[in-house]
Amino acid sequence: MNERHAGAPGQVKEVTSLANPLVKDIKALALKKFRDQQNAFMAEGLKLVIDALDLGWQIRTLVFAKAGRGNAAVEKVAARTVAAGGTVLEVSEKVLVAITRRDNPQMVVGVFSQKFLALKDIRADNGDVWVALDRVRDPGNLGTVIRTVDAVGARGVILVGDTTDPFSVETVRATMGSIFAVPVAKATTEAFLAWRGGFSGLVAGTHLKGAVDYRSVDFSRGPVLLMMGNEQQGLPESLAASCDRLLRIPQAGRADSLNLAVATGIMLFEIRRGALKLEPIP
Numbered sequence: 001m002n003e004r005h006a007g008a009p010g011q012v013k014e015v016t017s018l019a020n021p022l023v024k025d026i027k028a029l030a031l032k033k034f035r036d037q038q039n040a041f042m043a044e045g046l047k048l049v050i051d052a053l054d055l056g057w058q059i060r061t062l063v064f065a066k067a068g069r070g071n072a073a074v075e076k077v078a079a080r081t082v083a084a085g086g087t088v089l090e091v092s093e094k095v096l097v098a099i100t101r102r103d104n105p106q107m108v109v110g111v112f113s114q115k116f117l118a119l120k121d122i123r124a125d126n127g128d129v130w131v132a133l134d135r136v137r138d139p140g141n142l143g144t145v146i147r148t149v150d151a152v153g154a155r156g157v158i159l160v161g162d163t164t165d166p167f168s169v170e171t172v173r174a175t176m177g178s179i180f181a182v183p184v185a186k187a188t189t190e191a192f193l194a195w196r197g198g199f200s201g202l203v204a205g206t207h208l209k210g211a212v213d214y215r216s217v218d219f220s221r222g223p224v225l226l227m228m229g230n231e232q233q234g235l236p237e238s239l240a241a242s243c244d245r246l247l248r249i250p251q252a253g254r255a256d257s258l259n260l261a262v263a264t265g266i267m268l269f270e271i272r273r274g275a276l277k278l279e280p281i282p
């Protein structure tokens, strides 16, 4: 075993053993129970970790492969981690494979503190778009929605009811880094409905029985709250009844419905149509 243990946080440790307690703690983050216990989650990739630090997320541990030693960008991130009071682990390929459960892992992994936005702190001004997801189940869908919310410049996501974890490895991967840019709130259906009562803008639900074509609505006045239904069941009656409009995306062909993330993307690009302009490619 080739381990250099240092007591205080902020020192680099070289780890090659899967039995190392720090490695065990990070591996445990694959399970929601331990993510909740530690209030932490894992993100893979150097760029993601740099973005997260730039956006003010609290890093607890930086893990990098031996191959990263001497890499200027990795060393800079390691220095930032130490400065933030975090721990830096230089690990063997075997340890990195075990932590990420991937055969070809990224060279860098960061462990960050979780962060949720409180519903009461959401301020919706003119032009703001928020997305409420009712009981979203699929981590890929949630990650894709968070990424799309980021891409269109919407303000954030509200998870309503019992949902998949935004900080799971699968969701974080699917966000492609947008987990660090998009505020996420979570609420019970009751708390959400109480908050919705104070929402001053248009509350647009999407529903397979919606009577209104989504392209016929003027989204340009005031803030918009877009409400999307659960993958299997769609919006329940209580949430559907709280919407100002129930919109439908017309379909042809044999598919009953669109995938949740695809439907959210279509809606978001329509709602943000006037705000999105092609920038010249530098």
Ligand code: SAM
Residues within 6 Å of the ligand: 206, 207, 208, 210, 227, 228, 229, 230, 231, 232, 233, 234, 235, 247, 248, 249, 250, 251, 257, 258, 259, 260, 263, 264
């Ligand atoms: N069997 C479910 C149902 O009856 O609603 C299908 C749910 S669909 C996979 C997931 C969500 O995507 C829906 O609740 C709705 O919010 C949105 N959605 C999908 N296709 C849609 C469409 N054509 N028009 C409006 N919303 C749609």
